[in-house]
Amino acid sequence: MNITNRLFTYPVLSDEKDDYVESIFSVDYEQTMQGVNSLKLTFDIAMNCQELEKLINNGQAEYVIHLECSTTAYREVLRSVSKHIEHVIPIGRINGSFDAVAFVILKKNVANFSCADWVDDYSEMTFNLFAGSILAYQNLPSLDITKDYEEFTNAGSIFSIYKRITEDDRPAEINLDSSKIRIGLGSRDYDVYAMYSTKTELQALFHSMLILPALVYVFEELRQEGGEETYHNKEWFLSLEKSYSKRGVVFMEEVLNAEKTSYQLAQEAMELPLSKALHQIPAFYETTEEDS
Numbered sequence: 093m094n095i096t097n098r099l100f101t102y103p104v105l106s107d108e109k110d111d112y113v114e115s116i117f118s119v120d121y122e123q124t125m126q127g128v129n130s131l132k133l134t135f136d137i138a139m140n141c142q143e144l145e146k147l148i149n150n151g152q153a154e155y156v157i158h159l160e161c162s163t164t165a166y167r168e169v170l171r172s173v174s175k176h177i178e179h180v181i182p183i184g185r186i187n188g189s190f191d192a193v194a195f196v197i198l199k200k201n202v203a204n205f206s207c208a209d210w211v212d213d214y215s216e217m218t219f220n221l222f223a224g225s226i227l228a229y230q231n232l233p234s235l236d237i238t239k240d241y242e243e244f245t246n247a248g249s250i251f252s253i254y255k256r257i258t259e260d261d262r263p264a265e266i267n268l269d270s271s272k273i274r275i276g277l278g279s280r281d282y283d284v285y286a287m288y289s290t291k292t293e294l295q296a297l298f299h300s301m302l303i304l305p306a307l308v309y310v311f312e313e314l315r316q317e318g319g320e321e322t323y324h325n326k327e328w329f330l331s332l333e334k335s336y337s338k339r340g341v342v343f344m345e346e347v348l349n350a351e352k353t354s355y356q357l358a359q360e361a362m363e364l365p366l367s368k369a370l371h372q373i374p375a376f377y378e379t380t381e382e383d384s
Contacts, residue, residue, distance in 0.1 A: 094193060094231045102219040103210050105141055105196070105228035115141035115209045117228040119157075119194040123235055125340040130180050133159075137175040137194065143207040144196055144227055148173055152202055153227060156195040163188035183339075184363050190235040196228035250328040251275060251303055253289075255282035264302070266309050271327040275306050293375070296368040304358055304365050311354035314347050 095108075103111035107118070121135045137155055139145065147153035157170040157177060166185045170177055204218040221227075252272040256262065258279050267274040277285055285302075288294055310328075313319050323329045336343040347357065359366060 094191060095229050102221060103214050104226060106230060111211060112209050113211055117230060119230050119232060121232055131183050133179045135177040141209060152200045153196055153198050156197045158193045161186040161190045192232040194230045194232060195226055198223050198225045198227060250331045253277065255279060266306050268313060268323060273306055273310060273328050275302055296365060296372045299365045300369040304362060307358040307361060308354045311347055311357050320344055
């Protein structure tokens with residue numbers, strides 16, 4: 093929700109307006125990955141307008157950061173009286189263009205407000221302002237949060253699911269010696285998978301049943317002594333390494349993190365597939381009831 097060409101009936105502090113002579117309202121912010129599953133935003137506010145700072149110190153105004161991702165419809169408002177604001181967002185809530193706007197906003201009505209730094213057009217004028225009025229703003233540069241979780245959720249990327257010719261039900265098997273992580277299903281299991289694997293409503297269930305356990309196995313193998321040396325030239329290893337690098341994380345450092353189990357690492361890498369699968373079950377059941 094960037095502020096563009098908006099008219100105000102009172103002076104507003106912004107680098108897009110000329111209502112103030114020397115005062116500034118400027119916000120620097122940066123993004124860093126916190127683990128593989130969270131995005132940390134840090135905002136540092138610079139403002140030197142004494143009158144506006146007095147309103148904040150008196151509890152009559154506050155700094156506000158409005159966050160919005162149009163792709164996922166994520167919106168959140170951060171409120172603070174501090175010029176340093178930190179906030180962590182689960183990466184699953186955002187994707188694509190991510191916008192942020194910083195404000196100073198009134199919390200209470202203020203009568204006869206004036207500022208010594210206003211331009212001549214407003215000199216010696218006062219304004220009655222209401223709670224919610226924007227006193228300062230800055231449109232912050234958009235971030236492009238492009239996630240690539242294909243490595244963990246698409247069976248056609250670094251995973252290959254194949255059919256084993258078996259007469260009886262047999263356990264699935266995992267093979268890491270190829271360019272892809274190969275998951276072998278018995279004949280009957282594979283036939284069921286092939287029939288339903290393209291259905292969107294079942295993707296989360298298949299991911300939790302097939303891809304997640306395979307990824308747990310991968311992490312366990314890499315944690316073994318000599319694991320990295322054994323697999324570091326495999327295409328699937330290089331793809332995983334690249335994917336983690338995009339998120340600012342060193343792949344093997346994360347794999348060897350003693351504070352996390354392989355099960356936890358796999359879930360984080362896939363952006364919590366079990367939660368998605370469990371939340372999909374009620375919707376599928378309700379649809380089945382409606383059809384009956």
